[in-house]
Amino acid sequence: MSETEATMEDGDDGSAEASTEATTTSIQEGSSGGSSLEDFVSAAEQEIIKEWVGFVTGLFAAIGIGIGLNSIIQDQWGHALMKTSVMGQSAGTPFSPFSGLGLAMNIGILLVVLLGVVFAWNIDNEEYTAIKVAAATSLVAIPVFSLVTGFLVLVPADNTSLEVVNVIVSGLGSGIAATVGASIVIFLTDSQAPDGLSN
Numbered sequence: 054m055s056e057t058e059a060t061m062e063d064g065d066d067g068s069a070e071a072s073t074e075a076t077t078t079s080i081q082e083g084s085s086g087g088s089s090l091e092d093f094v095s096a097a098e099q100e101i102i103k104e105w106v107g108f109v110t111g112l113f114a115a116i117g118i119g120i121g122l123n124s125i126i127q128d129q130w131g132h133a134l135m136k137t138s139v140m141g142q143s144a145g146t147p148f149s150p151f152s153g154l155g156l157a158m159n160i161g162i163l164l165v166v167l168l169g170v171v172f173a174w175n176i177d178n179e180e181y182t183a184i185k186v187a188a189a190t191s192l193v194a195i196p197v198f199s200l201v202t203g204f205l206v207l208v209p210a211d212n213t214s215l216e217v218v219n220v221i222v223s224g225l226g227s228g229i230a231a232t233v234g235a236s237i238v239i240f241l242t243d244s245q246a247p248d249g250l251s252n
Contacts, residue, residue: 104247111241115169119162119234124150126226127158132219134203137212154220157202158227161195165231169238170246178243187235188228195231196224 094102134154149155169187176183203215 115234115237123230153206162231166234169235173239173242188232191228191231195228199224
């Protein structure tokens with residue numbers, strides 16, 4: 054083989070190797086340039102999403118705990134909130150989450166739990182002051198809310214009376230459940246609130 058032919062073969066080998074490396078690099082760049090999460094959501098946005106998802110999930114969990122605890126309390130209490138008289142026979146109606154009065158109690162719990170965020174924003178909780186405010190608010194507002202709702206529900210009803218004492222006691226039970234949920238939200242807001250909600 055002449056020296057010229059050897060030089061040409063070496064050149065061909067070098068070109069082939071360079072072409073292979075270029076192709077490999079192109080494939081790697083193409084694969085790395087494919088769709089990824091950061092193409093749609095930046096790293097900064099991912100952190101914001103994580104903060105809000107965690108906070109809102111905790112908020113919904115607190116609401117669920119409050120309403121679920123209320124059902125347990127009312128089931129243990131078990132006294133009639135309304136009494137209906139028909140043909141000289143009277144029958145009591147205990148708490149039901151699907152009745153107007155039961156729905157009102159659960160709405161009261163929902164409102165107080167959500168107000169936990171406001172309490173955490175505006176009240177210093179070093180001495181658990183925000184939780185004390187939530188408890189006092191729950192134990193007063195929900196029984197009153199229940200009584201007002203109960204009387205209005207009975208306006209169109211015939212032969213039905215409200216068991217006032219039982220409604221008040223049931224409202225206090227709902228207030229306890231609401232306090233638990235609101236306390237969770239207060240701690241959640243103080244410790245894990247997104248930057249946009251920080252005090």
